[in-house]
Amino acid sequence: xxxxxxxxxAKVMDIPINEINDNSSPETIPSWDSFNSYILLDxxxxxxxxxxxxxxxxxxxxxxxxxxxxxxHGIILYD
Amino acid sequence: MENNxxxxxRIAILSSFTLNGIEEIFKVKCAEKxxxxxxxxxxxxxxxxEILNSESKLYQFNPDIAFLxxxxxxxxxxxxxxxxxxxxxxxxxxxxxxxxEIKNLIQTFMSISKSKLIISNFPIPTKSNxxxxxxxxxxxxxxMIATLNEYLQDFISNLDPVYLxxxxxxxxxxxENNVFDPKQFLFGDIKISLDFIPHLTNDLIGYVxxxxxxxxxxxxxxxxxTLWGGIVGEDGFDEIKLGSGPPGNAFVEFQKYLLGLYDRxxxxxxxxxxxPDDALEVIEKHPDMILRKKYFACMKINxxxxxxxxxxxxxxxxxxxxxxxxxxxxxxxxxxxxSSLPQVLTVDLTPDPSKHVKILEEMNDFNVLKITYEDSxxxxxxxxxxxxxxxxxxxxxxQDFLKNMELKVTIKxxxxxxxxRISQLILKTNQFNLTTKRYSLEDIQKFSQDxxxxxGCAQVxxxxxxxxxxxxxxxxxxxxxxxxxxxxxxxxxxxxREIEKSILGYIVKTAKDSGVEKIKANFIPTQKNxxxxxxxxxxxxxxxxxxxxxxxxxxxxxxxxxxVEEK
Numbered sequence: 001x002x003x004x005x006x007x008x009x010a011k012v013m014d015i016p017i018n019e020i021n022d023n024s025s026p027e028t029i030p031s032w033d034s035f036n037s038y039i040l041l042d043x044x045x046x047x048x049x050x051x052x053x054x055x056x057x058x059x060x061x062x063x064x065x066x067x068x069x070x071x072x073h074g075i076i077l078y079d
Numbered sequence: 080m081e082n083n084x085x086x087x088x089r090i091a092i093l094s095s096f097t098l099n100g101i102e103e104i105f106k107v108k109c110a111e112k113x114x115x116x117x118x119x120x121x122x123x124x125x126x127x128x129e130i131l132n133s134e135s136k137l138y139q140f141n142p143d144i145a146f147l148x149x150x151x152x153x154x155x156x157x158x159x160x161x162x163x164x165x166x167x168x169x170x171x172x173x174x175x176x177x178x179x180e181i182k183n184l185i186q187t188f189m190s191i192s193k194s195k196l197i198i199s200n201f202p203i204p205t206k207s208n209x210x211x212x213x214x215x216x217x218x219x220x221x222x223m224i225a226t227l228n229e230y231l232q233d234f235i236s237n238l239d240p241v242y243l244x245x246x247x248x249x250x251x252x253x254x255e256n257n258v259f260d261p262k263q264f265l266f267g268d269i270k271i272s273l274d275f276i277p278h279l280t281n282d283l284i285g286y287v288x289x290x291x292x293x294x295x296x297x298x299x300x301x302x303x304x305t306l307w308g309g310i311v312g313e314d315g316f317d318e319i320k321l322g323s324g325p326p327g328n329a330f331v332e333f334q335k336y337l338l339g340l341y342d343r344x345x346x347x348x349x350x351x352x353x354x355p356d357d358a359l360e361v362i363e364k365h366p367d368m369i370l371r372k373k374y375f376a377c378m379k380i381n382x383x384x385x386x387x388x389x390x391x392x393x394x395x396x397x398x399x400x401x402x403x404x405x406x407x408x409x410x411x412x413x414x415x416x417x418s419s420l421p422q423v424l425t426v427d428l429t430p431d432p433s434k435h436v437k438i439l440e441e442m443n444d445f446n447v448l449k450i451t452y453e454d455s456x457x458x459x460x461x462x463x464x465x466x467x468x469x470x471x472x473x474x475x476x477x478q479d480f481l482k483n484m485e486l487k488v489t490i491k492x493x494x495x496x497x498x499x500r501i502s503q504l505i506l507k508t509n510q511f512n513l514t515t516k517r518y519s520l521e522d523i524q525k526f527s528q529d530x531x532x533x534x535g536c537a538q539v540x541x542x543x544x545x546x547x548x549x550x551x552x553x554x555x556x557x558x559x560x561x562x563x564x565x566x567x568x569x570x571x572x573x574x575x576r577e578i579e580k581s582i583l584g585y586i587v588k589t590a591k592d593s594g595v596e597k598i599k600a601n602f603i604p605t606q607k608n609x610x611x612x613x614x615x616x617x618x619x620x621x622x623x624x625x626x627x628x629x630x631x632x633x634x635x636x637x638x639x640x641x642x643v644e645e646k
Contacts, residue, residue, distance in 0.1 A: 034267060035097070035099045038263065038269070041266075054262060057262070
């Protein structure tokens with residue numbers, strides 16, 4: 001299921017899926033700017049049919065944080 | 080991808096908030112219309128600096144069209160939250176000050192750039208912290224913004240390169256609660272949520288289409304299940320669905336909407352597979368039919384394939400295929416049209432006729448920057464044209480026909496009334512156009528102030544009615560020895576009646592009266608202007624180097640069957 005998440009990130013950031021891991025962040029992915037992070041949020045909300053709080057959005061530092069927030073919304077990604 | 084762009088344009092977008100993504104959507108949507116657009120997105124909330132500094136990147140980019148998209152929050156600042164911290168008089172002063180600022184931006188932009196400027200008005204919020212008392216407040220929160228919108232509209236109504244985009248209307252149409260997403264706003268100062276940027280872009284492209292003169296001119300309609308429900312050949316005259324109750328009222332509604340487009344200058348035509356007698360009986364005699372025969376510039380009701388019919392309509396009306404919109408309920412006919420004649424814009428109707436009007440309303444393909452008197456009378460002129468053709472068939476030869484047409488040409492100087500139409504002709508006329516030089520409305524206005532230029536037009540009337548202004552010319556007075564015919568054109572609507580000779584006759588006479596010895600003209604051939612190829616030699620011009628010269632000491636023969644007047 002992580003694959004679905006990685007697929008969305010790869011699409012939004014326009015990079016190959018195999019370059020993404022739990023530690024991927026704006027520091028490691030140059031195209032991950034503030035605007036793209038919003039697009040990513042919007043895509044995730046649509047794809048996983050959920051809505052993040054503004055705190056979750058601002059606290060997200062890397063892919064691992066995204067997984068944590070998804071889990072809090074009851075979305076479990078099996079590896 | 081095959082590069083088949085027909086037009087190219089430079090678009091600048093300035094905004095008081097985050098509008099990332101709009102450039103990409105512009106490019107895609109323009110490409111769909113075969114427009115190659117180069118875009119420039121101003122820095123975040125940098126519009127003031129960009130407009131006021133003549134050295135800015137905006138002016139270096141040199142746009143053809145600039146959009147200035149502002150929003151009410153940026154306008155009001157903290158007053159957005161507490162408008163009633165000011166009293167009514169101060170609120171009015173605040174709005175007047177803001178209007179002056181925007182006016183200054185517009186005037187500065189116009190003084191530096193030749194670009195068109197499209198400025199958005201301000202969405203009026205539906206909520207106020209005065210609650211239900213808002214509507215009782217003198218010059219209240221909502222009234223402030225409404226007033227500014229009015230000031231803006233009044234100010235730009237006479238500025239030809241400036242247009243207003245009705246952002247308030249856009250937000251109303253889609254709903255404030257949809258367009259504005261608080262999280263996107265707080266997170267990224269996105270004031271038009273990402274989902275609505277494509278809709279916004281779609282509306283803005285209406286201005287691009289209008290500026291490039293790509294507006295569609297004629298809607299070609301199928302009959303069965305398009306203008307009425309059912310199939311007249313099978314169901315019969317009494318059984319087709321057309322009338323005051325559902326579902327027949329959907330078709331009446333659609334016809335009324337089309338009539339509204341006809342009234343502003345969009346031509347209507349029919350391309351339908353029917354027995355002509357069955358179809359004409361409905362068109363002329365059905366009590367609930369809105370679009371009678373007289374509203375159609377051309378009717379092809381037969382069993383031929385629709386593509387051949389479409390080509391014939393294009394030839395008869397003398398418009399290129401790219402000017403047509405094709406509307407048919409049958410997906411097979413639509414596919415056939417799309418694959419055979421991709422230049423025609425084929426509209427995908429849904430099987431539900433109640434949606435027909437909305438589909439047309441959302442198209443931005445009929446936008447023009449100015450609607451002239453000629454536009455509003457175009458439908459009528461075309462039905463008169465049909466009568467002229469019938470008369471031509473009756474006349475035994477062309478000379479007799481022309482003599483009996485009672486042709487009258489009125490030459491008018493460029494003034495506030497004629498300049499919009501002159502500009503329209505200069506931008507649109509391809510066939511009978513000597514140089515196909517294109518000048519904007521603003522160019523013509525500037526030329527008309529210049530004593531060294533003679534700019535005029537010709538209104539053409541005949542026994543069947545008024546053809547409106549159908550010819551235009553620009554002459555450069557190069558001293559008194561030699562005048563240069565910079566632009567000379569005639570609308571295809573009045574071609575073949577020697578109107579051109581009487582217009583040239585006027586120019587020759589005016590030149591002679593001013594003591595000029597010769598007139599010099601150039602013919603610049605294009606793919607489309609073959610009809611004017613022999614005009615200069617036919618009028619007695621002689622080739623000299625790469626130009627054509629006529630000496631004015633000889634008599635110039637004007638057609639004796641045309642009455643010429645000067646106004």
